[in-house]
Amino acid sequence: MADATLGFSGVSVGYHGSPVLTDIELNVHAGQRLTLVGPNGAGKSTLIRSVLGLVPVLHGSATVLGRPPAQARSVTGYVPQTGSLDAAFPVSARQVVMMGRYRRIGWWRPARAADRAAVREALERVGLADKAQRQFGVLSGGQRQRVLLARAIAAEPRLLLLDEPFNGVDAVSQEAILRVLHDLSAAGTTVVLSTHDLAVAREFSDLVCLLNGRQWALGTPAEALTASALRRAYGGHAVDVDDGRTVLVEP
Template sequence: MAEPPSAGPVPAQRHASQPAALRIEAAGFGYRGTTVLRDVELTVGEGQTLALVGPNGAGKSTLIKSVTGLADLVTGSVTVLGRALPKARGLAAYVPQAETLDPDFPVSAADVVLMGRYRRIGWWRPTGRADRDAALAALDRVGLADRARTRFGLLSGGQRQRVLVARAIAAEARLLLLDEPLNGVDATSQERILSALGELTATGTAVVISTHDLAVAARIADQVCVLNGRQWAAGAPREVLTPEVLREAYGNHAVDLPDGRTMLVET
């Protein structure tokens, strides 16, 4: 396997006295009591990035959604910043795989990002100058400060995804959950999103990101977790993203190439 590119900014110094951003122990996740993902054991520290990889239907989205309350913790335990579910829900900022916001709704990019502040100030309170400044700063991080007043629906698909990442950044949460944020975005948007995530982890924010792109996982993650109905492997990218592990976890989705590389095929 090729040498992973540089992971970007050096993460902020960890403090042992602080609780893990996310701790998952002997956990199973699913819907309405039915387990679709089991045997998960993970710890994500301050300033760390965890990449979740696996074929379609592996349980990546289910794991992320369980932390937000959109899926069920069936067995085991999950804590966010030292607080157990369900009381921990709301402590993490979330970027969903499919946004439900109607692109025809007449709101600007800045308006969408301001929605990320409601977790801090409450839906019933008006946003203030500090909130608007935070929204503009978040847009600047994803390279869209000049589009703050542009209607959300008029932005390209990649730009809309960057706005949604900015919305999560504006929440100023210490744990950021992103469900396939790079799916279908252009190269510029991908690099802007990854750069923004690198800046966040450098200041201590923990990131959990699901992705089908193993090169991205190797590039940005401190840990990679391979899922397919259960946890197959977790650890440093070089230890986990091996042909042996991928062949076992992906099954007939993995094809060995003549040059020794492993190509993953979604069917």
């Protein structure tokens, strides 16, 4: 586990000494794609925030790129849910992406040619180079999410975390995001995303972590997304397995 991008052993995380998630065991390596799956309130966002060092580890051992989580934040990219941002803030798509370079630029220093080039390349990768000067808030939900992905890419992270990146996102943007994530992982970036979409989890992931207050399963999609594991994690909701696809029918 020493060379793992994410190494969590017997980990519980939570707030004010009260665990939100327990029994977390992760061993994720460079270039792997891990998807966190579980119902609303399962702890997916809490786990992502613990990887960023924003939620304390109450028990167990947690390392990110061989360091305590907070110490790896400078080489970790984060794409939040778009609903957590103020779309009315008067800033262009290009300016949002440039924020991903701030750690490299430093406070009160002008952007260099290399920073501007990184921003252009990031916008090109997500298919929004032509929207660079548009105000962030007037873009569609899917376009805003792609801008946030470009911001993370511009930082050149070794680990990329995405919290429900497909909520409110159109099919074109979802396809564009998934294509970029595949390219990043092929180049060695470890990608961790949370989603409610079991089809995405099956098709995208090298590993799936099934959560709901604890870790219920971890493995390949075929190993983790079984009918029995999903019934346990989702509290006994009906599960139907059809042609190899698992579908949850929630009340």
